[in-house]
Amino acid sequence: MRISEKTIEPTPKEIYKQTMELIEKERIFFLLTGDSTESLLEASNLIRESGFNLIGVDFQTPRAKDLLKSLKRERQRNLGVFSISTKKESRIAIRAGATFIFSVNVDKGIIRRCRKGKVFHTSGAFTLTEILNAYNLGADAISLLPHGKTQGLSWIGFLKKTFPRIKFIPTERMSPYEAAQYLMAGTYAVAPILDLKGTREPKELFREFSSIIK
Numbered sequence: 642m643r644i645s646e647k648t649i650e651p652t653p654k655e656i657y658k659q660t661m662e663l664i665e666k667e668r669i670f671f672l673l674t675g676d677s678t679e680s681l682l683e684a685s686n687l688i689r690e691s692g693f694n695l696i697g698v699d700f701q702t703p704r705a706k707d708l709l710k711s712l713k714r715e716r717q718r719n720l721g722v723f724s725i726s727t728k729k730e731s732r733i734a735i736r737a738g739a740t741f742i743f744s745v746n747v748d749k750g751i752i753r754r755c756r757k758g759k760v761f762h763t764s765g766a767f768t769l770t771e772i773l774n775a776y777n778l779g780a781d782a783i784s785l786l787p788h789g790k791t792q793g794l795s796w797i798g799f800l801k802k803t804f805p806r807i808k809f810i811p812t813e814r815m816s817p818y819e820a821a822q823y824l825m826a827g828t829y830a831v832a833p834i835l836d837l838k839g840t841r842e843p844k845e846l847f848r849e850f851s852s853i854i855k
Contacts, residue, residue: 653759660740660761663694668830669820669850672723672743672812674699675837678708684835684843685720691847697721697743697832700734709737721761723812723834728754735760743784743812743832747775755781763810763832772804782808782829797826817846817853 651659664670671688673681673696685696698705700722709720721741722734728750731742735754741761744751748764755762756779764780766772772783785800800809808829815823820831833850837843 656740657759657761660695664761664830667693667695668824669693670695670697670721670741670743670810670830670832671847671850672697672699672832672834673837674724674834675702678702678704680837681705681708684837687844688847691844691851693847693851695721695741697723697741700724700730706733706737709734709739723832725751727751731755731762745786747771747778747780749778752778752780763812765812769803772800772807776804776807782810784810784812784832786812794822794826797823797828801827817850820850821853 671693673684675681681698681702688696698708698720701724705722709722720739721743722739723743725731725734725742725744726746726748728748731744731751731754734742735758739760741763742751742755743763743765745765747766752762752764752775761781763782763784764775765784765786766775767786775783797809797811800807810830810832811823811828812832813834814836815831815833820833823831835843835846
């Protein structure tokens with residue numbers, strides 16, 4: 642009698658460790674927004690073909706939760722979400738299979754929920770007080786929102802000098818060249834937001850990111 646082999650699912654702690662290792666290796670998140678889950682799925686496949694793995698979908702996109710669940714069933718990892726603003730949304734995203742979360746604000750409930758679930762969390766912040774509060778509450782990293790409205794690379798240098806232990810991730814619409822500049826300035830990672838409705842040739846864009854970042 643043949644005993645069927647069961648697939649052993651990684652624990653949340655193991656997934657968190659794998660996510661951290663992938664971030665430190667690739668140093669770029671692709672955050673996708675659009676008007677359909679079909680376009681998000683197509684773009685995520687193109688990104689993986691270009692050699693990247695950290696892909697986040699806009700949680701406000703219709704059926705984003707269903708997309709997370711379907712990919713989780715297919716055992717596709719490294720898919721996260723952004724535009725999270727409440728503890729309830731973070732709980733729903735984690736249960737659906739999100740391996741990382743970008744929130745738009747500093748929220749103690751979100752941070753605690755992500756820490757409890759062993760999910761990498763980047764807290765959105767703008768002011769120095771918000772940055773320090775998010776760090777003290779236990780956020781893994783700080784998403785600088787909206788980074789482009791500040792002083793650019795000089796602002797990054799100031800923040801790194803002021804808060805040397807904090808991991809910063811510029812999060813906004815950015816070109817491959819701008820992403821490379823942020824990384825050379827010493828940011829922990831970058832997170833370009835890509836609106837698929839306004840991107841005519843996403844495949845070429847991902848190739849350009851690949852040629853500049855890697």
